[in-house]
Amino acid sequence: MATSKSPAPAIDKPKNESDEILRVCSYHRSEFDTCLVRSHPRKLNEVSTCLQTAFDGPSSLDPDILARLSPESTTNILLQLDIKSYLTFRQVNRRARHVATNLHEYKLIAAHGLEGLKGLIRMKLVDKFTIRDLYLPLVNYKCAVCGDFGGCLFLLTCTRCCFSCINSSPELRVRPEFNTSPEHTAYNQNTWNGHITMVLGILDSLGGTMHVNHTLKPTTSAGTTQLVSLCLAILEMRHKSRSLPQLENTLMEQVDSQANRFASATAFPWYDLDTGRVERGVSCRGCHVRFDVLGAGNPQVLKDSDRLFSCGGFLEHFESCTYLQNYWRDIKGGKMADLSQGWPAPVMSK
Known part of the structure; x- marks a missing residue:
């Protein structure tokens, strides 16, 4: 699987206008997250702190076998371990914890892909996949089935997918x-x-x-x-x-x-290697309006209303969605209340 590549560049708009379109015309479908496997946020934060914490440095009393290996060899070995073995190795001693905690792929998972890691642990699948297996879907936004933006991790195969799939x-x-x-x-x-x-x-x-x-x-x-x-x-x-x-x-x-x-x-964010941003996907208010108007009788209308986008992909979608353009025009003209007031901004963070 290829690593992360940002979606095609968004239509050229002034940054302020693009940000405003995202704020007003998109929203995060939190109900998608709540109907999947999930952990309590407080517990996730506690686990995250532990998984990201390494000691200041290896103890002089630790065996120096790891010190004899080149960084490349150590990385290759660690990436071959299944997740269960990796986490066990991390607890061997101070040096092992230091090396394992600072591996690039592991650091990103511990910081941004914890819901997926916790899901695999809870479902007893950590001996079936490696850290790299979990890292690849974290940095690739595409659904493995349809190619759209995927906001979920299918735990049985450790692959990214969208809610519709x-x-x-x-x-x-x-x-x-x-x-x-x-x-x-x-x-x-x-x-x-x-x-x-x-x-x-x-x-x-x-x-x-x-x-x-x-x-x-x-x-x-x-x-x-x-x-x-x-x-x-x-x-x-x-x-x-x-x-x-x-x-x-x-x-x-x-x-x-x-x-x-x-x-x-489980819900699974996308980490963009190019920008260092994390996105969970946004939905289109215009497609939601279209669903309210036309109903669920048309399968494509239903599918479009459930579709998620990256922030860049959403700005591209804006150019082709008539309902969204009309919604934006009505908001700017004062003909419709801004539904984004009181709603969280699109989920994107560094």
Whole structure:
């Protein structure tokens, strides 16, 4: 996966006007964040402080094996470790903590990608991915499925995706690990579960209510559920020649659960390597007005209302969105109240 490249340059506008368009015409869809896996902000801050803290320097009593390696060799070795091993290594001694804490990829994750890291830890997936696996989606804004701005991390594959794809993409379907339905008697369920757990990993989702406003009906996941990526599981079965058409058909015909989809993802910001800014994505007020006018009968209208943009991408979108241009013109002409008053500014920080 390529590293971060900023979206194509925004339409040439005076900076003050661009900032005002962003402030007035865009907003952050916080309900997208709340229906996914998340941690309490206070707990995240506590963990962040710990993960970013290194001692002033290595102790003279520490083994000097690391000191004999070149910085390049040390970096290459650390990037090969799975996240669980990396965090364990960081606790070995002062020198290990100093080296591991100051690795570029780790520093960015600890500072800006903590929700993704915490999600992988909570879901017991940290032995399946490396620090680099988590770093790459942090610095790449594109959804791995559709290419739009993605504001989520799909935990089962550690890839960036957008909310629309989490909600409906076949590539991101998940299913409970355990199923005792009669259709599965043609294949030993214990073999299935054991093999998939070993190769792909199992996500332990947490029960709770997950919902979002106009796009989805409230859904609930009851109790603790173990989830696997359906597409990856089927591909792995085919690769190992363990696939049965009857089993594949049964799996694909199972009801697609939005609650399970939401339980497999978390909100994940984008770190722009070119500017050093962090963005969580903004939505278009014009597309929201269009949805209110036309309703959810048109799938494209619904998709557009749920779409997220980077700040630069939003300014490009402004040039082609008639509803947004009319909204901006009415605001400037005093024909409509500025809905951004009392709303947070677009989420972008250094």
